[in-house]
Amino acid sequence: MPEFPFRRAFCLGRRSAAGIAAAAVAALALTACGSDTGSKADSSAPSSGSFEPVTIEHAFGKTEIQEKPTRVVTIGWGSTDAMLALGVVPVGIEKQEYGGDANGVLPWVADKLTELDAQTPTLLPSANSADPAYEQILKLRPDLILAPYSGITEEQYGKLSKIADTVAYPKQPWSTTMEEIVTVTGRSLGLADEAERVLADIDATVAKAKAEHPEFDGLTIATLAYGSNELYTYTQADPREQVLRDLGFETAPSVLDLTKTADPGAFYVPFSFEQADRLTSDVLLTYSASEDELEALEQNPGYRSMPQIEAGTVAKVVGEAEVAAVSPPTALSVTWGLPELVDALAEAATSAS
Known part of the structure; x- marks a missing residue:
């Protein structure tokens, strides 16, 4: 499997479920009576009148939020950005090792915190092949846990729900669109109208890029990620594919054929190096975490056999932060990473026209 920075393969750790649940209940009782040992930055939201109770449906049932959340923890990808775009600072966020700085903070998140004159929230360990950081989350005394774009399991959801109201993904893990993340976050915080305005601004940004590049319209596109043993393409279930369609591209039929397997x-399909030439398209978009990774891809015989290489219709996104910004984009990263993505696509599209 490739290095998918935002698709955390959550699984149970070595501690027993019963042990974690018992510890959670005990700690919750203590923190409810104790002093504030939580984040340096409480959640704060713009005034929007009285809060109306809301019910959020998701893959594991329904979450009823009766009172306006004031201490929110985010898990996974995108919900931190959605909250900040709405002017609300979480009390706890997961570190993002891929694309983040030395502390695990993504550049567009750091920029927005500075704009809001807010301190960095408490940084939680990223749940990469592990459980969410239950005990650390508990210490933050959240009244809401947002995980609309994550890979939490039903068992993990159950344990998180013992700590605070928890909102999971709508249907499938790691497949929630940016629009859904912003909408769910806005509804959960009582800021549904503000969420609509955030989405309208994003739509306008993407629409402007599309209008400036009519050469994108109707061209087929396929995405490609490099693994040490296989290649990968993203399916239409993946949000990063959606932004390419929003720019005017069409998903290549070869991607649809591979998706059937x-x-x-x-959200992705693996295939062997020997099958690389099956991934045909007018434009090929590759994601590489570094120049070294790009070089390894370009030296691969399977990759070199692809027709897009000879045609010169390959767009390349290189660098962890650059890849993270557009794969998939978030309420904050879309404006941070879109210009570079569009420039790369424009060069490839011109060669394909």
Whole structure:
């Protein structure tokens, strides 16, 4: 499997479920009576009148939020950005090792915190092949946990729900669109109207880029990620594919054919180096975490056999932060990473026209 920075393969750790649940209940009782040992930055939201109770449906049922959340923890990808775009600072966020700075803070998140004159929230360990940081989350005394774009399991959701109201993804893990993340976050915080305005601004940004590049319209596109043993393409279930369609591209038929070999709802499809020439398209978009990774891809015989290489219609996004910004984009990263993505696509599209 490739280095998918935002698709955390959550699984149970070595501690027993019963042990974690018991510790959570005990700690919750203590913190409810104790002093504030939580984040340096409480959640704060713009005034929007009285809060109306809301019910959020998701893959594991329904979450009823009766009172306006004031201490929110985010898990996974995108919900931190959605909150900040709405002017609300979480009390706890997961570190983002891929694309983040030495502390695990993404550049567009750091920029927005500075704009809001807010301190960095408490940084939680990223749940990479592990459980969410239950005990540390508990210490923050959240009244809401947002995980609309994550990979939490039903068991993990159950344990998080013992700590605070928890909102999971709508249907499939790691497949929630940016629009859904912003909408769910806005509804959960009582800021649905503000969320609509955030989305309208994003739509306008993407629409402007599309209008400036009519050469994108109707061209087919495929995405490609490099693994040490395989290549990967993203399916239409993946949000990063959606932004390419929003820019005017069409998903290549070869991607749809490969998707038939994957599990239902899969966001990516692996295939061997020897099958690389099956991934045909007018434009090929590659994601590489570094120049070294790009060089390894370009030296691969399977990659060199692809027709887009000879045609000169390959767009390249290189660098962890650059890849993170557009794969998939968030309420904050879309404006941070879109210009570089569009420039790369424009060069490839011109060669394909």
